[in-house]
Amino acid sequence: MGNTSSMLTQYDTEEVQSHCQDLCENFPPRNLSVSSVMCLIRYSQQEILSLYQRFCQLDRNAKGFISSDEFLSVPEFSMNPLSLRLLKMVDGLNFKDFVAFLSAFSAKASLKQKVKLIFQVYDSDCNGKVSFKDVMEVLRDLSGSFMSDEQREQVLSQVLNEAAYTCDSFLTLEDFIKVFGSCKPEMDVEIPVD
Amino acid sequence: MSSTEGKMVTSRSELELDHPNIEDYLPSGSSINEPRGKLRLRDLLDISPTLTEAAGAIVDDSFTRCFKSNPPEPWNWNIYLFPLWCCGVVVRYCLLFPLRCITLAFGWFIFLSTFIPVHSLLKGQDRLRKKIERVLVEMICSFFVASWTGVVRYHGPRPSIRPKQVYVANHTSMIDFIVLEQMTAFAVIMQKHPGWVGLLQSTILESVGCIWFNRSEAKDREIVARKLRNHVQGTDNNPLLIFPEGTCVNNNYTVMFKKGAFELDCTVCPIAIKYNKIFVDAFWNSRKQSFTMHLLQLMTSWAVVCEVWYLEPQTIRPGETAIEFAERVRDMISHRAGLKKVPWDGYLKYSRPSSKHSERKQQSFAESILARLEDK
Numbered sequence: 001m002g003n004t005s006s007m008l009t010q011y012d013t014e015e016v017q018s019h020c021q022d023l024c025e026n027f028p029p030r031n032l033s034v035s036s037v038m039c040l041i042r043y044s045q046q047e048i049l050s051l052y053q054r055f056c057q058l059d060r061n062a063k064g065f066i067s068s069d070e071f072l073s074v075p076e077f078s079m080n081p082l083s084l085r086l087l088k089m090v091d092g093l094n095f096k097d098f099v100a101f102l103s104a105f106s107a108k109a110s111l112k113q114k115v116k117l118i119f120q121v122y123d124s125d126c127n128g129k130v131s132f133k134d135v136m137e138v139l140r141d142l143s144g145s146f147m148s149d150e151q152r153e154q155v156l157s158q159v160l161n162e163a164a165y166t167c168d169s170f171l172t173l174e175d176f177i178k179v180f181g182s183c184k185p186e187m188d189v190e191i192p193v194d
Numbered sequence: 195m196s197s198t199e200g201k202m203v204t205s206r207s208e209l210e211l212d213h214p215n216i217e218d219y220l221p222s223g224s225s226i227n228e229p230r231g232k233l234r235l236r237d238l239l240d241i242s243p244t245l246t247e248a249a250g251a252i253v254d255d256s257f258t259r260c261f262k263s264n265p266p267e268p269w270n271w272n273i274y275l276f277p278l279w280c281c282g283v284v285v286r287y288c289l290l291f292p293l294r295c296i297t298l299a300f301g302w303f304i305f306l307s308t309f310i311p312v313h314s315l316l317k318g319q320d321r322l323r324k325k326i327e328r329v330l331v332e333m334i335c336s337f338f339v340a341s342w343t344g345v346v347r348y349h350g351p352r353p354s355i356r357p358k359q360v361y362v363a364n365h366t367s368m369i370d371f372i373v374l375e376q377m378t379a380f381a382v383i384m385q386k387h388p389g390w391v392g393l394l395q396s397t398i399l400e401s402v403g404c405i406w407f408n409r410s411e412a413k414d415r416e417i418v419a420r421k422l423r424n425h426v427q428g429t430d431n432n433p434l435l436i437f438p439e440g441t442c443v444n445n446n447y448t449v450m451f452k453k454g455a456f457e458l459d460c461t462v463c464p465i466a467i468k469y470n471k472i473f474v475d476a477f478w479n480s481r482k483q484s485f486t487m488h489l490l491q492l493m494t495s496w497a498v499v500c501e502v503w504y505l506e507p508q509t510i511r512p513g514e515t516a517i518e519f520a521e522r523v524r525d526m527i528s529h530r531a532g533l534k535k536v537p538w539d540g541y542l543k544y545s546r547p548s549s550k551h552s553e554r555k556q557q558s559f560a561e562s563i564l565a566r567l568e569d570k
Binding site for chain 1 (some may be wrong): 237247548552556
């Protein structure tokens with residue numbers, strides 16, 4: 001599938017689908033690399049073909065991966081406050097891992113998969129724990145210069161204390177899942193299929 | 195996009211170049227819909243709206259769609275059609291292409307042998323010289339159009355030379371200029387190109403009164419604006435043609451019009467151009483092809499079919515800003531040519547969006563958090 005033509009055969013799409021499922025089944029607890037944490041769902045063949053066309057469109061010189069610059073050339077992505085964090089996660093992914101990353105945004109993905117992705121965005125040093133500082137950094141990206149550091153600290157300490165955590169506690173994936181409860185975060189992106 | 199919202203923002207954007215409120219156009223998921231009530235840990239940790247927007251942009255975005263080449267569907271896919279297509283290729287490359295090259299060469303010969311003497315000998319009699327040069331430029335453009343077997347249909351009243359009027363058109367390729375120039379000798383404002391195109395620009399097009407600019411130079415804008423104003427005021431200058439999109443778009447969409455053409459204090463006459471992709475896709479994807487390759491592609495296809503509509507001249511309404519005027523004209527052109535409008539600035543092809551847009555998102559997020567903090 002590393003060739004320059006933009007034609008996928010049925011073998012190729014099945015390979016991507018099973019790659020997604022393998023990652024789901026063989027999830028090793030210690031390994032927190034991007035693709036293994038993104039447990040996946042089965043995308044339909046049509047969706048994979050559409051994603052492949054999009055991948056080829058973004059990957060201008062058919063290198064087999066999309067560089068940061070090419071991601072940032074999409075103005076809607078560039079304008080997003082979390083673009084740099086996401087860029088660290090998607091930069092240089094090949095097509096299979098690209099689909100694996102996006103699968104958390106499918107309507108068919110489970111609560112656990114979506115919360116895992118959110119956890120990954122917070123846990124930038126990939127040590128499996130989200131500290132007060134990590135959440136502060138994401139808050140800083142989201143609110144910019146419109147909130148002072150003191151205000152951010154105040155808000156965060158307040159909600160943490162109410163949820164029976166302290167400012168020194170570390171949040172793990174299980175904590176995140178508990179916080180989100182049974183309510184799935186609204187994170188659905190539909191793949192346009194034409 | 196109500197007009198009141200446009201008014202509210204334009205006072206700020208007048209100070210800056212052409213960046214109206216893009217937030218109005220982005221899908222409604224962009225505003226973080228917060229339920230009222232006490233702020234909980236989940237609310238703070240839930241970054242899903244922002245993540246969804248980012249993933250949505252990765253999967254599909256309206257800006258990249260504007261610059262995607264859409265070649266016509268291949269029809270040579272089975273055993274009987276393929277030999278037919280091969281015959282077609284032979285005819286196109288071995289018969290039509292040489293004939294076209296000869297026609298073009300002939301046209302250039304006539305043009306140069308008349309233009310150079312006229313240009314140097316009639317230096318004193320400006321009016322006569324300009325008239326003859328106009329006719330000659332129209333002629334060479336007709337030869338160009340003939341060299342691609344251009345089938346162009348013009349609708350509407352032909353442009354006339356009058357002061358205080360400006361023509362604007364949507365932009366698909368540099369051949370837009372040639373197609374329009376064939377009918378009327380316009381003075382156009384163009385990006386200065388390197389190579390043989392640049393040579394043509396500085397010699398022949400100079401005589402019709404063309405104006406150059408350089409996209410990468412920021413100070414250039416004021417100089418160009420002044421030149422534009424001077425040109426429109428003159429009575430004897432050729433009508434000015436401007437492509438307010440600022441870049442080539444794939445003839446399915448229109449990007450935002452730059453307001454420069456609309457604040458010259460004169461009538462704006464819109465022109466809509468639509469190419470029929472039946473034989474060839476006339477979109478010049480400057481990232482993928484050089485102009486020479488693009489021309490060769492056109493010369494080795496069967497025909498270039500297009501429609502040109504000269505629409506009704508418009509003037510700025512009282513109380514309307516330049517940006518609103520530009521959008522109104524863009525509406526007219528998009529409607530006539532069947533193009534979809536997107537709210538992006540064409541120059542984003544060459545540069546990143548300014549941080550102002552992400553700052554706006556940050557501001558609304560910060561305000562909603564602080565407001566909910568008050569709710570005890």
